[in-house]
Amino acid sequence: MPTYLFALLFYYAPIITKPISVANANYLLLAIFLTTFLIPIVYVTVSRFLVIRVNYLTVISMPTRQERVLPFFFISIFYLIVTFLFVYKFNVNPVLSVVLAATTAIIIIVSISTLFIKVSAYGASSCGLVGFIFGLGMKYPQSFLVLPLVGALLLSGLVMSSRLYLGAHKPLDILIGGIVGLTVSVPSVLFFVQ
Structure with a gap:
């Protein structure tokens, strides 16, 4: 989600991310992609294959709540480190x-919730994307984020519907994930973005 959102902001609504230049935006987007997508996905994939190899599990997907706890907590810690580096270093x-910090908060909330209930990380992520675009559109009306908001809503609906169709989640899992994504992203932008 951060890669999609930052690409949208850098190239569709650069007024929001100024004074970042296009050249710097390309490097920053690459860093965001590597640190918020590629490294976590490689970790989860490799760790899942290792766990399967020792006959603890039979599939690479994480169908149960218990199987999701360790990978989610690793990703939470990793996002905390990445957010710290981007914000303070x-x-x-x-x-x-603000967006990175709120994204990290969403991941931490989903990770903690996973101790008690299976929450859709896809639902949280896609609704977080919708919430960020909505909030930024409210804060920066000159950025014309209506079309990206409609696209994000459609994408979010497709993602959550596909999770239900595949049987990966129950409707409550999707609903809780969506609520987490929206209730963190929208207030974060509205209250903390100047």
Whole structure:
């Protein structure tokens, strides 16, 4: 989700991310992609294959709540480190700092919730994307984020519907994930973005 959102902001609504130049935006987007997508997905995939190899599990997917706890907590810790680096060491734009911090909060809430109930990380992520675009559209009406908001709503609906169709989640899992994503992203932007 961060890669999609930041690509949208850098190339569709650069007024929100100024004073970041296009050249710097490309490097920043690559860093965001590597640290928020590629490294976590490689970790989860490799760890799942290792666990399957020792005959603890039979599939790479994480169908039960218990199987999701360790990978989610690793990703939470990793996102905390990445957010700290981007915010305090690289001094990124304040809007990007708020979005990264809120994204990390969403992941932590989903991880903690996973101890008690299976929550849809896809639902939280896709609704978080909708919430960020909505909130930024409210804060920056000159950015014309209506079309991206409609696209994000459609994408979110497709993602959550596919999770239900595949039987990966129950409706309550999707609903809780969506509520987490929206209730963290929208207030974060509205209250903390100047």
